[in-house]
Amino acid sequence: MDFHQLLTECVKRSASDLHLKSGSRPIVRVHGHLEVQDDLASVSRDFMRKTAMTLLGEIRYNALMEGEEMDLAHTVPGIGRFRINVFLCQGDVRAVLRHIPEHIPPFEDLHLPKVLERLCLERRGMILVTGITGSGKSTTLAAMLDFMNRTRNDHIVTIEDPVEFVHGDKKCVISQREIGQDSTSFAQALRAALRQDPDIILVGEMRDAETMEVALHAAETGHLVLSTLHTLNATETINRIISIFPPHQEDQIRAQLSAVIQGVVSQRLVVRADGKGRVPAVEVMIMTGLVRESIRE
Structure with missing residues (x-):
């Protein structure tokens, strides 16, 4: 499952937030409660680093690896936008994503x-x-x-x-x-x-x-x-x-x-x-x- 497929799956599960950390299964927040997604594969260190590089680009990725936290927004067509915070935790890349619906509700x-x-x-x-x-x-x-x-x-x-x-x-x-x-x-x-x-x-x-x-x-x-x-x-x-x-x-x-x-x-x-x-x-x-x-x- 690639990054966009993972985001799509989390939205299908009504997740407001997604937590990604190396060696762990994805964790989502649904109606205020965190839930480990046992039916989804754990994300690897390589997956996290490659995803961060794709999202941030080389310059911001290098800044991340030197200890800076990064905020950005990312769009998945048909699914919506995601507010993303990428950071290091004991040297490993982690990310927390907040789903922003594609359409603004009245x-x-x-x-x-x-x-x-x-x-x-x-x-x-x-x-x-x-x-x-x-x-x-x-x-x-x-x-x-x-x-x-x-x-x-x-x-x-x-x-x-x-x-x-x-x-x-x-x-x-x-x-x-x-x-x-x-x-x-x-x-x-x-x-x-x-x-x-x-x-x-x-x-x-x-x-x-x-x-x-x-x-x-x-x-x-x-x-x-x-x-x-x-x-x-x-x-x-x-x-x-x-x-x-x-x-x-x-x-x-x-x-x-x-x-x-x-x-x-x-x-x-x-x-x-x-x-x-x-x-x-x-x-x-x-x-x-x-x-x-x-x-x-």
Whole structure:
């Protein structure tokens, strides 16, 4: 079984993630649980190294073998895209792959609340989608962008590491940029985006104060900024952002957040009552005068 056949087989088994390690059978995550695939052959060290070389190319493969971890996206026609992290573990190549469906599901298929459509109509400010790893943040953001793409006439710039869901132009013009390939960092790409006549900017993740500062500036200057954070709820989200900055900036950041945030969507995936798959449990904080005042204080 070659690499693409293995990916196809895992998708057939409803796997969200695939773990590959030398000398072990493939391990998949189905509805949140890891399962060893005893009916599939173990992957060899040679298979892992050859696959890594094919995916990465010689220069990035050599960097991998010198201890760098590699992130990339890979497309299998008819199956979808895969977000891949390749790394070394005691000298052996390992990989973890996350399946990204080929087609972007609409809100109703994802069982998301209708209030998200209202958020997607905002013209400026910041919308944050939060949750733990594997909670469906990327899929929710993709559905929101697709809704905007179908209903608005705007320029959407996405900054991702790597590009996950691929959006074609519908009513909007979409520019999808990948860190490492199209720009060197989120902060640099975000600054550049402000010179690219954007209406909507998606930042895959705000990992540092510099990126957050530029994102707040973008939201303040009339753009709609969407991003994610690894937080559990709206209150923790606000506190996490404030904690990124030095203490002497707290009042300033609170004032900026209270002015620009339009909504915080916090979600986790829970098992359905019938045990057949998972659905999102979603908390949405919509900004009101009282909420903005609470953030400022």
